[in-house]
Amino acid sequence: MNIIVCVKRVPETSEAEITIDKSGKDIHTEDLVFDINEWDNYAVEEAVRIREKEGGTITVVTLGSQESQDTLRRALAMGADGAIHLNDPSFLGGDPYATAQALQAALKGKLFDLLLTGVQAGDDGYAQTGPILAELLNIPHATMVTKVDIDGKKARIHRELEGGLEEVCEIELPALLTIQTGINEPRYVSIMGIRKAKQKEIREVLIKDLGLSPEQVSAAGSLTELKELFLPPTCKVAEIFKGSPDDVSIKVIDILKEKGGL
Amino acid sequence: MSGIWVLIEHRRGEIREISYEMLGKGRMVAEKLKQELSAVILASDAKAYVDKIKKYASRILTIEDKQLEHYNALSYQAVLSALAREKAPTLLLMGHTSYGMDLAPRLSAALKWPLATDSVEVEVSEGNIEAIRKMYSDKVNARIGFRGAKNCLVSVRPGSFPAEIDAAYEGEVISVTSSLTTEIQARKFIEFVEAATGAVDITQADILVSVGRGIGDAENIPLAEALAQALGATLSCSRPVVDKKWLPKERQVGTSGKTVKPKVYIALGISGAFQHVAGMKNSGAIIAVNKDPKAPIFNVAQYGIVDDLLKVLPVLTEKVKALRAA
Numbered sequence A: 001m002n003i004i005v006c007v008k009r010v011p012e013t014s015e016a017e018i019t020i021d022k023s024g025k026d027i028h029t030e031d032l033v034f035d036i037n038e039w040d041n042y043a044v045e046e047a048v049r050i051r052e053k054e055g056g057t058i059t060v061v062t063l064g065s066q067e068s069q070d071t072l073r074r075a076l077a078m079g080a081d082g083a084i085h086l087n088d089p090s091f092l093g094g095d096p097y098a099t100a101q102a103l104q105a106a107l108k109g110k111l112f113d114l115l116l117t118g119v120q121a122g123d124d125g126y127a128q129t130g131p132i133l134a135e136l137l138n139i140p141h142a143t144m145v146t147k148v149d150i151d152g153k154k155a156r157i158h159r160e161l162e163g164g165l166e167e168v169c170e171i172e173l174p175a176l177l178t179i180q181t182g183i184n185e186p187r188y189v190s191i192m193g194i195r196k197a198k199q200k201e202i203r204e205v206l207i208k209d210l211g212l213s214p215e216q217v218s219a220a221g222s223l224t225e226l227k228e229l230f231l232p233p234t235c236k237v238a239e240i241f242k243g244s245p246d247d248v249s250i251k252v253i254d255i256l257k258e259k260g261g262l
Numbered sequence B: 001m002s003g004i005w006v007l008i009e010h011r012r013g014e015i016r017e018i019s020y021e022m023l024g025k026g027r028m029v030a031e032k033l034k035q036e037l038s039a040v041i042l043a044s045d046a047k048a049y050v051d052k053i054k055k056y057a058s059r060i061l062t063i064e065d066k067q068l069e070h071y072n073a074l075s076y077q078a079v080l081s082a083l084a085r086e087k088a089p090t091l092l093l094m095g096h097t098s099y100g101m102d103l104a105p106r107l108s109a110a111l112k113w114p115l116a117t118d119s120v121e122v123e124v125s126e127g128n129i130e131a132i133r134k135m136y137s138d139k140v141n142a143r144i145g146f147r148g149a150k151n152c153l154v155s156v157r158p159g160s161f162p163a164e165i166d167a168a169y170e171g172e173v174i175s176v177t178s179s180l181t182t183e184i185q186a187r188k189f190i191e192f193v194e195a196a197t198g199a200v201d202i203t204q205a206d207i208l209v210s211v212g213r214g215i216g217d218a219e220n221i222p223l224a225e226a227l228a229q230a231l232g233a234t235l236s237c238s239r240p241v242v243d244k245k246w247l248p249k250e251r252q253v254g255t256s257g258k259t260v261k262p263k264v265y266i267a268l269g270i271s272g273a274f275q276h277v278a279g280m281k282n283s284g285a286i287i288a289v290n291k292d293p294k295a296p297i298f299n300v301a302q303y304g305i306v307d308d309l310l311k312v313l314p315v316l317t318e319k320v321k322a323l324r325a326a
Helices: A038-054 A068-078 A096-107 A129-137 A191-199 A245-258 B017-033 B047-056 B073-087 B098-111 B218-231 B239-243 B309-325
Strands: A003-006 A009-011 A034-036 A058-063 A082-086 A114-118 A141-151 A154-160 A165-172 A175-179 A202-205 A225-230 A239-241 B004-007 B037-043 B059-064 B091-095 B115-125 B128-135 B140-145 B152-156 B172-176 B187-194 B207-211 B234-237 B264-268 B285-289 B303-305
Touching: A003 A038, A003 A129, A009 A068, A034 A038, A034 A068, A038 A058, A038 A068, A038 A114, A038 A141, A038 A175, A058 A068, A058 A096, A068 A082, A068 A191, A068 A202, A082 A096, A096 A129, A096 B098, A114 A129, A129 A141, A129 A175, A129 B098, A141 A165, A141 B073, A141 B098, A154 A175, A154 B098, A165 A175, A239 A245, A245 B264, A245 B285, A245 B303, A245 B309, B004 B017, B017 B037, B017 B047, B017 B091, B017 B115, B017 B152, B037 B047, B037 B073, B047 B059, B059 B073, B073 B098, B091 B098, B098 B115, B098 B152, B115 B140, B128 B152, B207 B218, B218 B234, B218 B309, B234 B239, B285 B309
Parallel strands: A003 A058, A003 A114, A058 A082, A082 A202, A114 A175, A141 A175, A239 B303, B004 B037, B004 B091, B037 B059, B059 B172, B091 B152, B115 B152, B207 B234, B207 B264, B264 B285, B285 B303
Antiparallel strands: A009 A034, A141 A154, A154 A165, A165 B187, A225 B140, B115 B128, B128 B140
């Protein structure tokens, strides 16, 4: 079973203050902490677990700046065998279609049984690259996968639906699956582990290696255009209780009494 | 050709709410562009759906095929791309839901039509359609343009628009022959299963003490449990807590968990991702504790405390206990 996992390095934004830069099309990232995209972390773990059962190899792939190497090293430390880094400034700044086109060019002709990605990236949240890549590679796909059981040349998978419901599907391999958080418990990666993984190879790929023209990648190869970023208007803001834990607790109890909770 | 299309979403014989939300927005866009609004229904038997949708669109395009009984990305894509190529609608609206997220990107690539996912607004600017979508943990809005494309796809975040109630069309039903000739083998729907089963029913609670990622560690869950016990409340949580296996799935509030409506909802360390908010926004009163003053949860809560919840929680629990004892 040969598995390819697409990963992305993203800034942690859920607890950070986000400001828009001068271009009006990007955010300031200097003070943000970057790590492997949370969904991708689950995807790498799932690949490692499947390989434990089925044998085979795992290759991680990323498209991103030089720093994305850290993300690949992390995935290698988790257990991936090799890595491919689409490391060319001309790849950057594309929409999911352009990104998928570059990934497809890099994966074309590679023999694999499973191609995994995260459901979405925590930064832009498009949730598009995986299924587009499946279309470009002409293989079946399933998104929001919460369970994978390999059964010969097929996989039986669970997809997350709304309201606590799941659907069970059967999918022929090779297939692309986008992995949902919570599918497993990703292993802890130590500094030692990352150091050890330095012996594993990261193959760097430039645009000329893929036979792509500049018109097929980045903004030129995109179907969409990000025209501007702006801060959403705050519609309704909570009344904020101020003071010590004692003070605010008293206020909370008042609310609980008033609203019928106590 | 032209037209604004809405892909009707249904599951287990029921039309899903997102369909009506898209029909409402679709009508507004259609009126602005002076184009027709069509609802598109893919099903094994569309009749029951047609009756419910008829007054909300001027045309109802139906494709009936046994292989369309349950949603399947591959069968949906095959018939929808054939239909879209032939009739070339200006805009196709889909839900940013488990079905739409699965289908829309692949359809967009097959048609080479641009797609804006997870959109919260659809605007018309000088005759061009643009979408507004959320990025960076919902803290930033992005305006997405389609580079002059004649046809585009937009997937809509559930709850972004009110459900359509006003429309009074006499929808003309147009039955289209399915383009599926062989049985699709590559992906098959097998069955539905309940992911969250257990003894606790969080939908029945008067008060919910709900914990999120901000609780920090599984070791801190008992602190929230203690408050819930003192209040006679039930403990619930947001998705990250279930993902980390700190609490079971049956406790999860949100789109992929349960929708709740307690008298009081106390959100502890919950940032307020839309998937969570969708499951609790209709609570009687919402009190949020979060150390990030810009957390989106404060846009839905009536009352807030900006502080470390691990400091506030024990004090609040003691005060409630003291009050109960008195």
